[in-house]
Amino acid sequence: MSDAVFCCYEQAEQYFKRSFDRPTITFRRSGKNAGTAFLQQNRVNFHPLLFKDNVDAFLEDVIPHEVSHLLVWTLFGRVQPHGKEWRSIMLGVFKRSPSATHQFDVKQVAKTFLYECNCDTYALSTRRHNKILKGAQYRCRKCQSLLKAS
Numbered sequence: 001m002s003d004a005v006f007c008c009y010e011q012a013e014q015y016f017k018r019s020f021d022r023p024t025i026t027f028r029r030s031g032k033n034a035g036t037a038f039l040q041q042n043r044v045n046f047h048p049l050l051f052k053d054n055v056d057a058f059l060e061d062v063i064p065h066e067v068s069h070l071l072v073w074t075l076f077g078r079v080q081p082h083g084k085e086w087r088s089i090m091l092g093v094f095k096r097s098p099s100a101t102h103q104f105d106v107k108q109v110a111k112t113f114l115y116e117c118n119c120d121t122y123a124l125s126t127r128r129h130n131k132i133l134k135g136a137q138y139r140c141r142k143c144q145s146l147l148k149a150s
Contacts, residue, residue: 001025001027001046001051001058004058004059004063005023005025005044005067006022008063008064008067009022009067011093011094012067012071012093015092015093016075016093020070020071020074021042021074023042023043023044023070024041024042024043024044025043025044025045025046026044026045026046027045027046027047027048028045028048029047029048029049030045030047031125031126031127033047034046034047034050034051034054034058034062035058035062035063035065035066036066037067037070037073039069039070039073040073042070044063044066044067044070046058046063046066060096061096061097061099064090064093064094065090065096065099067094068086068089068090068093068094069081069086071089072085072086072089081100082098082100086098111126112124112125112126113125113126113128113129113149114149114150115132115138115147115149115150116147116148116149117139117140117142117143117145117146117147117148118140118143118145119140119142119143119145120140120142121150122147124138124147132147
């Protein structure tokens with residue numbers, strides 16, 4: 001994985017005729033995100049389970065996608081995340097389609113928690129579940145009753 005990231009940097013250095021600091025690479029589960037670029041930390045994080053199941057797609061698309069975010073930050077500062085600068089790097093440097101989202105099967109990584117109201121059952125995300133544990137309340141849009149853990 002780090003070889004692929006550094007290969008992207010070598011491509012960018014040849015394209016821009018300048019050097020770039022290499023990022024820190026981490027592997028942590030991050031919801032449904034295949035990868036995340038932490039711009040000010042010069043760090044990229046990759047979802048280890050999604051990587052394991054989608055190696056080729058990571059090498060071809062996810063890694064250039066996240067590296068492009070870091071390059072845009074270095075070259076242009078704060079701009080739209082998937083704006084013209086990012087798209088130009090995806091197309092010009094990496095010759096990849098500038099797609100903002102992946103199409104991976106996230107069923108095995110997207111843990112949900114079942115909650116019920118008076119009329120239905122809902123699968124809430126980990127984030128919403130944790131907010132409920134801290135005191136947040138969610139109501140059903142149909143019957144207006146509070147959602148309660150199943």
